[in-house]
Amino acid sequence: MDKRRCGWARGELDIAYHDREWGVPVHQDRLLFELLILEGAQAGLSWSTILKKRPGYRKAFDQFDPKKVSRYSAARVARLMNDAGIVRNRAKIEATIANARAFLEIQREYGSFDKYIWQFVGGRPLQNAWRRLGESPAETDASRAMSRDLLKRGFRFVGPTICYAFMQATGMVNDHLRDCFRWRQVRGPRGAAAKSRGTVNGKHG
Numbered sequence: 001m002d003k004r005r006c007g008w009a010r011g012e013l014d015i016a017y018h019d020r021e022w023g024v025p026v027h028q029d030r031l032l033f034e035l036l037i038l039e040g041a042q043a044g045l046s047w048s049t050i051l052k053k054r055p056g057y058r059k060a061f062d063q064f065d066p067k068k069v070s071r072y073s074a075a076r077v078a079r080l081m082n083d084a085g086i087v088r089n090r091a092k093i094e095a096t097i098a099n100a101r102a103f104l105e106i107q108r109e110y111g112s113f114d115k116y117i118w119q120f121v122g123g124r125p126l127q128n129a130w131r132r133l134g135e136s137p138a139e140t141d142a143s144r145a146m147s148r149d150l151l152k153r154g155f156r157f158v159g160p161t162i163c164y165a166f167m168q169a170t171g172m173v174n175d176h177l178r179d180c181f182r183w184r185q186v187r188g189p190r191g192a193a194a195k196s197r198g199t200v201n202g203k204h205g
Contacts, residue, residue, distance in 0.1 A: 003181045007133045013051040023186045025125055025171030029113045032170060033103055034064040037096050039166045040157030041087050049087075056085020061096065066107075069100035095156035102154040118172065120146045126173040127187060136175045139164045 009018035026032055038057065042050045050057075060083050062068040072080075080086065080093050103113055110116040120142050130136050139147075143164035150158040167173045176183035 004179050005182070006177050006180045008047075011048055014048055017051055019182065022169055023171050023174050023176050023182060025186075026169075027114045027118075029107065030064055030066070032113050032117060033066050033100070034058075035169050036103075036158070036166055037061070037064065037099060039162050039169065040095060040099070041089075041092055042165070043092070043157055043162065045087065053086055056083070060086050066100040066103045069097055070104055072097045072100075092157060099155050099157075102150075106153065117146070117170075121167070121172045125171050125186075126167075128173060128175050129178045129183070130175065131178055133177070136168075137164065140167075140173075142172075143167055 005015065005018055009015045026035065034057075038050050038054065041053075041057070058064065060080055077090070077093055077097070081088050081090060086093075106113050106116045126142070128136065139160035144160040146163040146167070147158055147160040150163070164173075168175045171186060174183065174186050176186060
């Protein structure tokens with residue numbers, strides 16, 4: 001019998017990402033940075049497109065090392081604009097560099113980005129129990145508060161909808177549908193399957 005999944009997981013990459021990563025709480029700073037950048041890169045595009053380009057992003061942006069990315073020069077931006085492995089959008093590329101610098105500032109202030117970002121949900125995942133795609137909101141009070149604070153700190157491509165997608169991806173909110181086999185697995189402070197995250201080449205409805 002086939003497993004019941006959230007309806008957005010259709011293609012091979014989508015299914016692998018859904019089954020192993022999406023909604024599992026993330027507390028590793030570098031992975032939080034990666035997912036924040038990828039969610040911003042998705043703006044105007046499909047998540048499937050970003051999943052296909054994820055290996056290209058990791059290669060182009062030094063495995064999402066914020067220290068290295070923060071030092072990228074105009075010449076590096078020019079090279080990235082010719083890199084077919086990523087979304088060749090100058091605003092998004094320059095935003096990634098600006099976001100790396102702002103990310104490092106938060107690490108210096110809070111000790112870790114993890115400590116900072118999880119405060120928007122009180123340090124624990126929010127548990128929803130939607131029955132159908134479309135019930136989950138595009139943004140929430142928490143994502144709006146996150147967006148406002150990130151923008152104030154110099155981040156770009158972090159509107160409230162992008163922030164909510166980031167919250168879904170990083171397990172700050174469990175938005176698997178109630179009848180999805182993953183809904184119960186990722187419930188709890190860290191999720192029963194947290195150790196499986198990060199192994200996929202890797203959405204939300």
